[in-house]
Amino acid sequence: MPHEFAIIDLFAGPGGLGEGFSQAGCREEARMKIHLSVEMDDHAVQTLRLRAFLRSFDTFPQEYYDALNKGFPFPDWGALYPANWKLAQDEVRQRVLGAKGVFDELAGELDKVREAFAGNTILIGGPPCQAYSLAGRSRNKGKTDYIPEKDDRHYLYREYVRILDRLNPAAFVMENVKGMLSSKVDGGGIFSRVLDDLESAGDGYRLLPLAQAIPAEGNRAEARDFIIRAEDHGVPQARHRVIILGIRTDLAKSLDLVGPILGTAQEPISVGEAVTGMWKLRSGLSRKDDPDAWQQVVRNQAFRIAGAAAVPEEVRAMARAIAVTNELPHLRTSGWKGDKSVMPEYLQQWFSDERLYTTLQHETRGHIPDDLGRYMFSAAFTRSYGRAPKLAEFPEFLQPKHKNRSSGDFADRFRTQAADRPSTTVTSHISKDGHYFIHPDPGQCRSLTVREAARLQTFPDNYFFCGPRTKQYHQVGNAVPPYLAYQIAMAVSCLLS
Numbered sequence: 001m002p003h004e005f006a007i008i009d010l011f012a013g014p015g016g017l018g019e020g021f022s023q024a025g026c027r028e029e030a031r032m033k034i035h036l037s038v039e040m041d042d043h044a045v046q047t048l049r050l051r052a053f054l055r056s057f058d059t060f061p062q063e064y065y066d067a068l069n070k071g072f073p074f075p076d077w078g079a080l081y082p083a084n085w086k087l088a089q090d091e092v093r094q095r096v097l098g099a100k101g102v103f104d105e106l107a108g109e110l111d112k113v114r115e116a117f118a119g120n121t122i123l124i125g126g127p128p129c130q131a132y133s134l135a136g137r138s139r140n141k142g143k144t145d146y147i148p149e150k151d152d153r154h155y156l157y158r159e160y161v162r163i164l165d166r167l168n169p170a171a172f173v174m175e176n177v178k179g180m181l182s183s184k185v186d187g188g189g190i191f192s193r194v195l196d197d198l199e200s201a202g203d204g205y206r207l208l209p210l211a212q213a214i215p216a217e218g219n220r221a222e223a224r225d226f227i228i229r230a231e232d233h234g235v236p237q238a239r240h241r242v243i244i245l246g247i248r249t250d251l252a253k254s255l256d257l258v259g260p261i262l263g264t265a266q267e268p269i270s271v272g273e274a275v276t277g278m279w280k281l282r283s284g285l286s287r288k289d290d291p292d293a294w295q296q297v298v299r300n301q302a303f304r305i306a307g308a309a310a311v312p313e314e315v316r317a318m319a320r321a322i323a324v325t326n327e328l329p330h331l332r333t334s335g336w337k338g339d340k341s342v343m344p345e346y347l348q349q350w351f352s353d354e355r356l357y358t359t360l361q362h363e364t365r366g367h368i369p370d371d372l373g374r375y376m377f378s379a380a381f382t383r384s385y386g387r388a389p390k391l392a393e394f395p396e397f398l399q400p401k402h403k404n405r406s407s408g409d410f411a412d413r414f415r416t417q418a419a420d421r422p423s424t425t426v427t428s429h430i431s432k433d434g435h436y437f438i439h440p441d442p443g444q445c446r447s448l449t450v451r452e453a454a455r456l457q458t459f460p461d462n463y464f465f466c467g468p469r470t471k472q473y474h475q476v477g478n479a480v481p482p483y484l485a486y487q488i489a490m491a492v493s494c495l496l497s
Contacts, residue, residue: 005496006035006117008110008167010097010125010160013039014047014465014475016457017124017175020485022055030493032122035113037092038106043467044475045094050464053077053088069357071335098159110167122492123164126175126480127156161197168202171492172246175480180242181223191223198246205246210488214259228484231422232265234346235481236274237456239425243488247495261491269344271440272419274455277338278359280329283375283446284366291330298445299323301373308395314384315377322376322443329444333363350483351455353462360464361472362451365434372445374398374414379442382416416440417448423456431473450476458483
């Protein structure tokens with residue numbers, strides 16, 4: 001890679017793709033740097049801008065660590081470091097891609113970048129996925145007036161293609177949900193149109209799968225070959241996404257492509273390994289919360305589970321142990337930075353920052369007493385049987401009271417993340433209630449914290465998410481895992497070198 005490459009990050013979210021490419025770009029053999037990030041969400045923009053500001057230094061400023069380690073608010077960065085803050089503001093733009101006038105505004109910037117870097121640019125990003133995801137399509141079916149052809153979200157990928165066509169970068173990476181493969185509009189599949197449009201943009205692109213063999217020149221890979229299984233690449237999460245790599249045709253002709261570009265699959269990383277070193281926390285009570293009240297609720301729920309004849313003996317035994325223990329956690333938040341020695345060394349290095357002496361955004365939610373019992377039962381059941389219980393397997397006194405509980409639509413309503421394997425896909429739904437993301441320890445009776453979810457997504461431990469906790473969860477769930485993005489970035493740099 002003889003020149004520095006400028007990165008344009010569209011639909012950037014909190015910066016998962018950008019973080020991976022930025023860290024790869026710090027290596028001598030890669031030399032890539034984000035020039036422009038575009039995102040519409042207020043809090044994600046704040047997160048992006050803070051990270052862009054920090055990256056403008058050779059090492060993060062001491063004031064950042066002083067605030068984090070001591071629990072202080074951030075200083076006024078613009079007053080303290082005006083030149084660096086101005087760079088961050090210029091880099092991160094809050095814009096709604098696809099809205100009137102936005103493309104025209106960005107077009108001049110794209111032209112300048114293309115000319116300044118002599119075409120050495122890389123476009124990354126993932127258009128919003130609500131129209132393609134299975135959950136989103138299920139919700140849309142329930143709307144009597146919903147017409148797929150009139151849902152602009154189906155066509156937001158075209159805004160990505162429009163910018164691709166204008167920038168004509170050396171390479172691009174586009175990410176989306178697996179549901180894009182089966183989504184249909186106007187009676188036809190959307191994915192083949194996406195590939196056609198990407199292939200013909202600019203001076204033309206050769207589309208490459210990252211985790212499968214490369215088809216012969218002139219042939220297009222099968223649709224499913226573009227799926228990446230994140231758990232095969234060092235991410236402690238079963239996250240399956242469509243990721244398309246495009247190399248400009250003039251550059252692709254000189255490459256000897258075999259694949260898989262990302263290399264062979266790695267041993268999976270478990271939830272237990274990913275969250276190792278984190279202090280045990282108690283959940284909160286949604287009303288009248290304090291440590292003594294919480295411990296009394298937990299013991300009451302444990303005794304009820306232990307005494308229920310319909311509950312499997314292994315689960316009852318765990319509940320009995322919780323009921324009589326004197327070691328129930330009493331903290332809801334922890335500034336303790338623990339030992340990560342159980343974690344594979346490459347993840348230790350990826351997560352760790354020696355200047356950070358605390359655990360960021362590791363605070364639990366509050367829950368109603370019945371949910372504490374449900375979480376305890378689900379976690380104990382999962383530890384005993386290697387799977388989360390279906391709702392019908394919960395004892396009657398822990399059954400939710402809603403009318404549709406027997407419909408089958410809520411069979412997986414309470415899902416514990418098993419400690420001995422990768423988690424299920426972390427999605428933005430984690431911002432709502434946490435029922436699908438129960439901590440594997442039965443004694444903690446809680447859902448995952450923002451930092452635990454961020455670990456499963458492979459955000460470095462010094463990555464700060466701006467906004468209230470609900471918005472932090474939402475940002476984490478919407479992101480591309482940075483460690484996966486880092487590997488993709490390194491692969492792209494090898495191809496372009």
